[in-house]
Amino acid sequence: MIERALLLALCFSRIAFAWIxxxxxxxxxxxxxxxxxxxxxxxxxxxxxxxxxxxDASSTRQAVSKYYGETLKTSADLxxxxxxxxxxxxxxxxxxxxxxxxxxxAKYYGCGLCLPxxxxxxxxxxxxGCGAGRDVYLASQLVGASGxxxxxxxxxxxxxxxxxxxxxHADKFGxxxxxxxxxxLETLLDIPELEPNTFDxxxxxxxxxxxxxxxAVLKACYELLKPGGELYFSxxxxxxxxxxxxxxxALLWGECLSGALYWNDFEAxxxxxxxxxxxxxxxxxxxxxxxxxxxxxxxxxxxxxxFYSATYRLFKLPELEPACEDYGQAxxxxxTIPRFNSSWTLDKHHTMETGRVFAVxxxxxxxxxxxxxxxxxxxxxxxxxxxxxxxxxxxxxxxxDKSTSNRGGKGDVAAAASCC
Numbered sequence: 001m002i003e004r005a006l007l008l009a010l011c012f013s014r015i016a017f018a019w020i021x022x023x024x025x026x027x028x029x030x031x032x033x034x035x036x037x038x039x040x041x042x043x044x045x046x047x048x049x050x051x052x053x054x055x056d057a058s059s060t061r062q063a064v065s066k067y068y069g070e071t072l073k074t075s076a077d078l079x080x081x082x083x084x085x086x087x088x089x090x091x092x093x094x095x096x097x098x099x100x101x102x103x104x105x106a107k108y109y110g111c112g113l114c115l116p117x118x119x120x121x122x123x124x125x126x127x128x129g130c131g132a133g134r135d136v137y138l139a140s141q142l143v144g145a146s147g148x149x150x151x152x153x154x155x156x157x158x159x160x161x162x163x164x165x166x167x168x169h170a171d172k173f174g175x176x177x178x179x180x181x182x183x184x185l186e187t188l189l190d191i192p193e194l195e196p197n198t199f200d201x202x203x204x205x206x207x208x209x210x211x212x213x214x215x216a217v218l219k220a221c222y223e224l225l226k227p228g229g230e231l232y233f234s235x236x237x238x239x240x241x242x243x244x245x246x247x248x249x250a251l252l253w254g255e256c257l258s259g260a261l262y263w264n265d266f267e268a269x270x271x272x273x274x275x276x277x278x279x280x281x282x283x284x285x286x287x288x289x290x291x292x293x294x295x296x297x298x299x300x301x302x303x304x305x306x307f308y309s310a311t312y313r314l315f316k317l318p319e320l321e322p323a324c325e326d327y328g329q330a331x332x333x334x335x336t337i338p339r340f341n342s343s344w345t346l347d348k349h350h351t352m353e354t355g356r357v358f359a360v361x362x363x364x365x366x367x368x369x370x371x372x373x374x375x376x377x378x379x380x381x382x383x384x385x386x387x388x389x390x391x392x393x394x395x396x397x398x399x400x401d402k403s404t405s406n407r408g409g410k411g412d413v414a415a416a417a418s419c420c
Contacts (some may be wrong), residue, residue, distance in 0.1 A: 092339065096141045099172050100134060101165045107132035107158070114205045114311065115139060116232045117345065118337050118373050122146040123200040126224065128185050128217075128233075129153055129207030133162030136178055137169050139203070145175035150199075152181050152188065186213040188220035196223045200373070204233035206309075209259040214266075218273035218314075225316040228371045231275070232313045236260040236286065239306040239398060246300060255293070260307060263399065275314035276322060277363045279347035283310035283400040308400045313347065315367050324361035324391040329382030331358050331368055336377045344377070348399075357381065361391035 089097070097105065109131060120142045130136050130151025139149045153159050162180050170176035183191045185208065202221050211217050221231045241262040252258040261269070270278045286307040288294040297305060335341050335354030345351040346367070352358045360368075362384070368374050 090339075093138065096138050099141065099169075100137050101168050104132055104134050104137060104161070104165050104169075107161055108134040114203045114232055114234050115142065116201060116230065116313065117340065118377075120147065120201065120373075123373070124198060125149045126194070126199045126202045127151045128188075128202065128204035128221075129210075130162065130180065131155070131158045133165070133178070133180065135203070135205070136162065136180070137165075140169065140178050141173060143177065145173075145177060148177045148179065150179040150181065150194065152183055152185065152191065152194075154182065154184050156182060185211050185220075186216040188217070189223060194224055197226050199224050200226055200229045202229075202231045202233070204231075204235070206235055206256060208233065209236045209256055209261065210253070211259070214261060215269050215273065218269055218275070221314075222274040222316055227316055230313050230315045230371070232281075232311070234309060234311040237263045237266060237308045237310050237400070239263065239308070239400075239402070240304070241265065242305065243300065243302055246297065246302065246305075252293070252296075257293070257297075257307065263308070263310075266312075270312075270314055271322070274316065274318060276318070276320035277315070277324070277367075279313045279315075279367075280399050281311040281313055281345075281347050283308050283348070285400070285402065306402070310400060315371065317366055317370055319370075320363045320366060324363055324394040326388040326391040327362045327365070327382060327384055328386060328388055329360055329362065329365045329380070331360055331365065331381065332356065332379040333358070334377050334379065349393075361394070 088094070114135075115138075120139070121144050123143045124147060125139045125143060127136050127139065127149065130153050133151055136149050136151040140147075143149060151159075151162060153162075159180050159182050166176065166178055166180075169178070179193065181191050181193060188194055189196075202225060208214060208217055218231075225231065236256045236259075238260045239262070242258055242260060246252055247258045249258055267278050286309055288297065288307070297303065331352065333344050333352040333354050333356070335344075337344050341354065343351055343353045346364065350358075350360070350364060365380065365382070368378050369380055
């Protein structure tokens with residue numbers, strides 16, 4: 001988890017460097033990261049910001065699309081290792097990666113793989129911001145011939161690359177179960193092939209923060225999921241709202257900073273979209289390792305603005321209550337989910353050991369019982385006949401493990417508020 005946080009921290013340079021390279025005809029493709037870092041600081045701190053200031057949603061989309069569609073040809077074109085996964089994936093993922101075309105892997109610019117930790121055989125999966133399709137082809141193998149995976153991206157060049165290798169992967173896997181569609185995440189429902197109530201799982205990795213209308217993305221995901229299905233995704237969040245001065249800076253937006261949601265606003269938006277009980281799976285503080293970007297944030301007077309990488313899971317279960325209520329219920333994990341024989345983790349506060357009675361609130365009970373891929377792996381104890389009040393330990397404070405400094409120092413880590 002620490003390694004993943006470092007990777008997301010490095011994400012801050014991914015679009016900024018491409019913007020600088022494409023904006024200056026005198027820039028060389030062999031420019032060093034030190035030189036680019038200096039250019040970045042001079043541009044974002046210049047009194048003339050019209051070239052890098054966001055004016056509307058369209059300009060944001062154009063900048064991101066140009067970066068992924070024109071500037072980057074392979075991951076070797078990246079100016080840093082920001083978008084290269086450093087942490088070793090699990091053994092079963094490493095085995096699946098061997099079946100994916102080298103060209104597809106070379107065009108992978110993500111920070112990891114976001115997939116729920118249970119058997120996906122036969123599932124229908126949607127990948128938001130799929131790029132050249134590496135994660136689509138990974139999920140393709142996990143869902144098998146009886147499942148299917150759809151990828152959506154706004155960049156024509158990336159999608160064309162994904163489509164060019166559909167037949168290659170179909171021959172490799174022994175079946176073809178992938179689809180690719182061009183479109184904006186804010187208007188997913190405008191893609192006719194994406195029908196409501198048809199997806200078991202929707203995944204995304206550090207993409208929603210780049211969207212200009214996040215409520216629309218969440219609402220569309222809710223509509224597309226089957227009852228009991230889930231949106232499982234990682235993104236960047238903050239401990240307070242990003243000020244407008246930083247939101248208007250195109251470079252910081254592209255670096256996953258300016259578009260990050262304040263965590264409490266995110267949870268409110270998720271609930272408004274129908275995801276009544278957002279569950280935090282894991283999180284880590286992000287340190288701004290580019291000292292020039294950190295200096296810019298400080299100079300704007302926002303040194304207390306902290307950033308976090310976090311993975312959430314949002315279940316489409318309208319019967320979930322606004323708070324975690326206690327009905328005296330419990331579950332017993334059977335140890336039958338593949339690769340999780342000893343225990344299984346639902347979220348940051350629920351790791352259930354095999355064979356052990358585990359007390360849960362009503363919402364956790366419902367999540368496990370109403371998801372058809374989870375229910376067979378649990379025994380359920382209790383009814384809804386008696387209510388005992390709010391489930392003990394249900395908190396409301398900052399849910400992330402907080403470091404006292406996001407400026408590169410180690411800081412002290414405080415205990416996160418408990419949340420059911």
